[in-house]
Amino acid sequence: MDQLKRSQELQVRNxxxxxxxxxxxxxxxxxFQISGYTTKVVHNGQEAVHYVLTNTPDIVVLDIMMPxxxxxxxxxxxxxxxxxxxxxxxxxxxxxxAVQAFDLGGNDFMxxxxxxxxxxxxxxxxxxxxxxxxxxxxxLKVQHLFGRSIPxxxxxxxxxxxxxxxxxxxxxxxxxxxxxxxxxGSNDNTADIADExxxxxxxxxxxxxxxxxxxxxxxxARELNSQVVVTLDADGQHLxxxxxxxxxxxxxxxxxxxxxxxxxxPLSEVxxxxxxxxxxxxxxxxxxxxxxxxxxxxxxRAFSAKAIEAISFQSSGFSVESEMxxxxxxxxxxxxxxxxxxxxxxxxxRSVWQHGMLVLDGILHLTSQYRPLLFFGISGLVLLLGGLxxxxxxxxxxxxxxxxxxxxxxxxxxxxIIGLLLLSTGVILHSVRxxxxxxxxxxxxxxxx
Numbered sequence: 047m048d049q050l051k052r053s054q055e056l057q058v059r060n061x062x063x064x065x066x067x068x069x070x071x072x073x074x075x076x077x078f079q080i081s082g083y084t085t086k087v088v089h090n091g092q093e094a095v096h097y098v099l100t101n102t103p104d105i106v107v108l109d110i111m112m113p114x115x116x117x118x119x120x121x122x123x124x125x126x127x128x129x130x131x132x133x134x135x136x137x138x139x140x141x142x143x144a145v146q147a148f149d150l151g152g153n154d155f156m157x158x159x160x161x162x163x164x165x166x167x168x169x170x171x172x173x174x175x176x177x178x179x180x181x182x183x184x185x186l187k188v189q190h191l192f193g194r195s196i197p198x199x200x201x202x203x204x205x206x207x208x209x210x211x212x213x214x215x216x217x218x219x220x221x222x223x224x225x226x227x228x229x230x231g232s233n234d235n236t237a238d239i240a241d242e243x244x245x246x247x248x249x250x251x252x253x254x255x256x257x258x259x260x261x262x263x264x265x266x267a268r269e270l271n272s273q274v275v276v277t278l279d280a281d282g283q284h285l286x287x288x289x290x291x292x293x294x295x296x297x298x299x300x301x302x303x304x305x306x307x308x309x310x311x312p313l314s315e316v317x318x319x320x321x322x323x324x325x326x327x328x329x330x331x332x333x334x335x336x337x338x339x340x341x342x343x344x345x346x347r348a349f350s351a352k353a354i355e356a357i358s359f360q361s362s363g364f365s366v367e368s369e370m371x372x373x374x375x376x377x378x379x380x381x382x383x384x385x386x387x388x389x390x391x392x393x394x395x396r397s398v399w400q401h402g403m404l405v406l407d408g409i410l411h412l413t414s415q416y417r418p419l420l421f422f423g424i425s426g427l428v429l430l431l432g433g434l435x436x437x438x439x440x441x442x443x444x445x446x447x448x449x450x451x452x453x454x455x456x457x458x459x460x461x462x463i464i465g466l467l468l469l470s471t472g473v474i475l476h477s478v479r480x481x482x483x484x485x486x487x488x489x490x491x492x493x494x495x
Contacts, residue, residue: 059173062103063087064094064120065135066112070158074107074135077162078169091115095123098130105172108152110136110143118150125151131172135160196297198222198289199272202245203259204280208234215243217286218278226266227280228259236280246270257359257366264357275354279345283389293348295382302353302379303370305339306346310385339383343367346386353379372417418479422472426465433461 061083063074071087078085086103088094092115098106106124110117121132134147137158144155154168200222204211211227218225227240231253241247248262260277267275274293278284288306295301345367349357356377359366374381436458440451 059105060084060086060101060103061169062094062097062106064089064091064106064112064117065109066090067109070109077165081166083169091117091120091123094120095127098124098128102128103130105169106130106132107135107169108132110134110138118146121150121152133168133172135165196273197224197271198274198276198293199224199226199267199270200276200278200286200289201226201228201260201263201267202240202278202280203228203230203256203263204232204236204240205230205253205256205259206232206234206236207280208232208236208239210282211236211280212239212243214278214280214282214286215240215245218289219244221286221289222276224267224270224272226263228263228266230254230256230259255366257369260366261359264354267354272354273351275349277345277347277349284346285387285389288346288386291384292346292386295384296348296350300380301382302350303374303381304348305341305344305370305381305383306348306386307339307341307344307383308386308388309340310383311387339371339381341383342371344386353377418475419472422468422475426468426470426472429461429465429468431465433458433465436461 059082061078063071063078063085065071065074065087066089068089071089075085075087086097086101088097090112094106094108097103108117108120112120115123117134117136124130124132131153132151133154133156134152135156135158136143147155153172156165156168198221200218202211202214202218202225204227207214215225215227225245227237227245227247229237229240229247229249231250237247237249246266248266250259250262263277264275274296276289276293278286284306292304292306295304347370356379357370357373359369359373371381373379436454440455440458443454444450
């Protein structure tokens with residue numbers, strides 16, 4: 047009975063097909079009539095406008111490239127008399143045409159060649175009154191630019207960012223399918239503003255740090271089966287308008303992680319102390335992680351499906367950006383940089399020195415986790431060297447003065463024992479990490495075959 051009722055309802059749904067290509071019109075007629083719709087075919091804009099004014103069809107499927115009166119002018123004349131739903135169906139592939147279609151009052155936009163299922167689904171949505179958001183025109187432009195409609199998710203970790211979070215979310219929503227805001231225990235109205243702006247909101251009950259917020263965001267992205275993830279800072283310093291250039295290497299398969307680097311652009315916007323601090327962190331991170339970057343502390347990044355699956359941060363604080371380079375090396379992920387612009391609209395919550403010490407502490411902690419042989423080995427070798435020097439001094443003193451320096455001898459033994467323990471710890475942990483890393487790379491490679 048339900049199928050009969052739906053068929054009866056569809057019988058009164060009349061679709062006007064406007065296209066100068068007779069083969070395309072025949073194909074569309076067949077698809078719609080088999081699905082229970084009635085159809086009317088015209089081959090130029092003048093006939094289409096006349097039919098809309100005299101017969102009021104339920105929906106118009108409109109081509110753009112037609113002689114005498116193209117689809118744009120046809121839509122404009124229709125809109126002066128009617129708000130009938132219009133679905134553009136065209137061979138034009140540029141995202142600029144999709145944006146223009148929405149700007150002129152079109153309700154949806156599809157490219158040829160098309161699949162029957164998607165066409166019928168879009169027509170059903172328009173007839174039911176559900177229309178694609180006009181705000182998604184920029185997203186369509188990005189997707190058409192790369193020739194595929196791959197889901198794009200933006201993750202924004204936020205802590206007390208009520209001043210900028212609203213505008214950041216609204217702008218990001220224009221370029222992404224989903225915007226996830228992780229409110230990291232804010233005590234202002236950051237969460238409420240993000241929710242009102244249209245973000246998928248995830249909340250921490252207390253402030254856990256940027257790394258923990260990103261971990262939560264990536265977990266949510268995996269639940270949503272996101273194929274491309276972009277991270278933005280919540281303070282408005284990053285431009286969602288540059289999203290296309292940040293994700294381009296991911297979509298082309300050139301990289302798994304893309305860092306938006308402020309240092310590949312003129313540095314006029316970056317304070318001098320930040321530049322010097324970042325250069326120090328870049329050098330340390332490069333030496334320890336084995337992956338070079340001109341902006342190891344940038345929060346504007348893009349991640350492939352492979353990276354989304356592989357990444358889980360150990361850092362809870364601001365050293366999470368450096369950890370990504372350690373992770374890239376561990377999981378054999380390709381990392382590259384692209385230039386971005388930067389805007390500093392607000393004073394930082396911490397001084398440059400406080401922030402720098404927190405990042406440095408985090409990097410040292412990461413070294414103990416990801417490079418145990420380097421971290422414990424160097425410490426052990428330094429202590430061993432000190433113990434040997436102290437021991438030689440005791441022996442030489444005993445040889446010359448026939449006096450045994452008991453205190454120095456005990457210190458020498460202690461340094462030698464601790465040094466050997468640290469060196470052994472580094473060797474053992476390094477061996478375990480190499481084994482785990484190889485097993486993880488093997489699993490990751492098998493899972494993407």
